[in-house]
Amino acid sequence: SLGGAPRAMRGDATGDPMLVIMRGMAMLLKGYFVAHPFDETVTETFAGLQAELVSAVQQGVQVAEAWKIMVDPYFQELGRKWREVTRLAGARPVLGLVAKEVLATAAVKALREHAAS
Numbered sequence: 001s002l003g004g005a006p007r008a009m010r011g012d013a014t015g016d017p018m019l020v021i022m023r024g025m026a027m028l029l030k031g032y033f034v035a036h037p038f039d040e041t042v043t044e045t046f047a048g049l050q051a052e053l054v055s056a057v058q059q060g061v062q063v064a065e066a067w068k069i070m071v072d073p074y075f076q077e078l079g080r081k082w083r084e085v086t087r088l089a090g091a092r093p094v095l096g097l098v099a100k101e102v103l104a105t106a107a108v109k110a111l112r113e114h115a116a117s
Contacts (some may be wrong), residue, residue: 008049028046032095033046039092039096045098048099066115070111074098074104077101078093081093
C-alpha cells in the first residue's frame with residue numbers, strides 16, 4: 001500500500017543513466033560476491049566505486065563521463081590483475097587490492113579533480 005500516495009509513472013528504466021549504472025553495479029556486486037566468497041573486499045570496493053561515481057554526478061559530471069574516467073580504468077586494471085593471477089592455479093584477484101593499484105587510484109583522483117573543476 002502506498003498510503004494514498006500517487007503511484008510513480010511507469011517509464012523506460014533505461015532512461016535514467018544513473019539508475020542503470022547503480023543497478024548494473026549491484027548485479028556485478030552480487031554475482032562477483034557469490035562467485036568469490038573468499039574476497040572480503042567486494043562489498044567495500046563496489047560501495048567505494050559507487051560513492052565516488054555518485055559524488056561526481058552530484059557535482060555536475062555526466063554519468064557516462066564519470067564512468068569512463070573512473071570505472072573503465074578500474075575494470076581495465078581488474079582485467080590486467082586477472083590475467084596476472086590466472087597463471088597461479090585457482091588464484092583470483094582481490095578487488096580491494098585492485099582498487100589500490102596505480103591505474104585505479106589515478107582514475108579516482110582524476111574523477112575527483114574533474115568534478116571539482
